[in-house]
Amino acid sequence: WLKVRVFQQCSEPTAGSLVAMGRDDSRDRSRSRGDRKDDRSRSRDRSKSRGKDSRSPSRDGGRQKKPDDYGVDTMKITDDDAAFILGKGGKTKEKISRVSEAEIELFERDLILEIRGSKLQRRRAKKYAEGVMAQRTGPVSITADYDDEDLTMLMVPQEAVGFVTGRAGNFLRTIEEEWNTLMFFCEVGSGRNKDYEKLAIFGAIRARRGAELKVLSAVETKVPGYYDKIKDEVLNRDKGRDETGTWGTDTMTFQDDELSYALGKQGGTRKKLERSSEAIVQYVGHTAFFSGTRTVRKKAREYMKWLFEQLEGPVYVDGWEDRDDCTVVDVPSDCIGYITGARRATLGAMEEEWGVLMFFMNKSGDGGKGRGGSEKLIICGPQRARRGAELKVMSGVETKSPGFFTRGVREKTSNVKGFDTDRLIFKDDELSYSLGKQGTTRKKLEGAAGAILEYVGHVAFIGGTMKERKRCREFLSWLLAQRRGSVTITNVGQRDDATEMHIPENCKGWVTGNRGSELRRMEAETGTYMFMALDERGEERLIIFCHDPGSKTSPTGRMAAERLVNEMIQEKLRDDGGRGRSDSRGRSPSRRRSDSRRRSPSRRRGRSDSRSRSRRR
Secondary structure (H helix, E strand, O other): OOOOOOOOOOOOOOOOHHHHEEEEHHOOOOHHHHHHHHHHOHHHHHHHHOOOOOOHHHHHHHOOOOOOEEEEEEEEEOHHHHHHHHHHHHHHHHHHHHOOOOOOEEEEEEEEEEEEEEEHHHHHHHHHHHHHHOOOOOOOOHHHHHHOEEEEEEEEEEHHHHHHOOOHHHHHOOOOHHOOOOEEEEEEEEEOOEEEEEEEEEEEHHHHHHHHHHHHHHHHHHHHOOOHHHHHHHHHEEEEOOOOOEEEEEEEEEEHHHEEEHHHHHHHHHHHHHHHOEEEEEEEOOOOEEOOOOOHHHHHHHHHHHHHOOOOOOOOOOHHOOOEEEEEEEEEEHHHHHHHHHHHHHHHHHHHHOOOOOOOOOOOOOOOOOOEEEEEEEEEEEEHHHHHHHHHHHHHHHOOOOOOOOOOOOEEEEOEEEEEEEEEEEOOOHHHHHOOOOHHHHHHHHHHHHOOEEEOOOOEEEEOOOHHHHHHHHHHHHHHHHHOOOOOOOHHHHHHOEEEEEOOOOHHHHOOOOOHHHHHHHHHHHHHHHEEEEEOOOOEEEEEEOOOOOOOOOOOOOOHHHHHHHHHHHHHHHHHHHHHOOOOOOOOOHHHHHHHHHHOOHHHHOOHHHHHHOOOO
């Protein structure tokens, strides 16, 4: 066994494996500081990186300022409790951390749970952890001091409890994931009621409301008419208790045929209205709920009204020029069918991708569909989502009618710190390289930069904040520079969106893959942008770029990409140590686990120039 650590990050055991392995044999993800000092990275020695850490210090650069009452609390737990707190793949611990907004670390050797954050964050995290551990031995008892303005209690009829819980608790877990809440059935005061069970929902006001209405919708399906019994309690819950003081709930009642239209295929229309209006939109029986601040509730009702007006004929939004939630795009008449798609499929896909509401506006009796005319496409939703959908439409129109949007357009770099759009003009050969097969390169750069990147003809439109736009322009320039040879990037340690990894010399070809295929695979899995680049001394290292630092359990972000790279290095070093280098490439059993990792004949021949390994397609 050859122990290798490229960076201080190990995979997490499942809840079941924790119990099975016991304290002595369990892998300690959260090692004590003393252990860390003694644990040297063999990959750093092999790469001769002069004592450099394989990770960039930039990981800590983007952290927010700590609150004044920031502190650390600890909890002593048992071996069995550790498994419950951790959960499968560490998900329960992550969930407690997200809902409470505290930092949580589990030291499995010492069986200590360490909680960092403000006083309120630590109190909530401790409360959630105690609730999770209590479920192992029976019903959780909720006392009066449990409510830190983060608790909603909902009575669930006994006959609907199993339906709401789902098989092995899957339905509740799904709601928790969707709304970032913590939920469990509990006892309150004297004990259980034989007709009802109380469901405790912990989280922020919006998250609790979304989860509560989702549960109510399921209960109403199982026990029709139950909502009418608790109507007043539900409608008045948390009224005015948000920062604006305007939080509340509006309702609308539908007929049977109206409900199916408002719901849409697999709930698509409801989700579209919810995302575009930024209100919580949920249907309980034949009643539509709109929860949120006064502004978003008004938007949700208006969007619903426009939706139903389309059934009766053309819809025109008067005064759209003065609204801050609408964008209008002129679409040539000969492109309308292309943008709409068969049975509205293309327009629907854009709505789903960006979370907006889109429809063509026409005044009654207005022509406009004649040859050479155009129609107005209105896009409703938040600013960033509207801009993304607008650029997608512009790209489609430009494909069908070249020059419609780009004729006379010049490059632009905005100095606005907030949201704005920059423009870059490509040369012919640059566009196809920056686009990639089926647009994969464009999507990769867009996701890693956290900006909107869309190509309208030969013009790249970059939308986002100044920081996001600058990052995206840098990614594009580095991408294009790689066609001419190796790229030199200095001062990476000062960035908050990059992680450096020094790869052992004999592992570079293994990690990059044939023509960069392994890097592309890891990029697609983790939503990052990765390539080999030179530092100021001319030494080659791998840099992982992404605005999302990731976490120990998240499948995306820079930490997830680090884990994948580390696994590949460990695999290669084990193979070299076990069989020698001469035949390790061709016969590694673990290498044959997936087709994407099989090596091509050109790979076996080896290459002397490491630069070509990271070159794209």
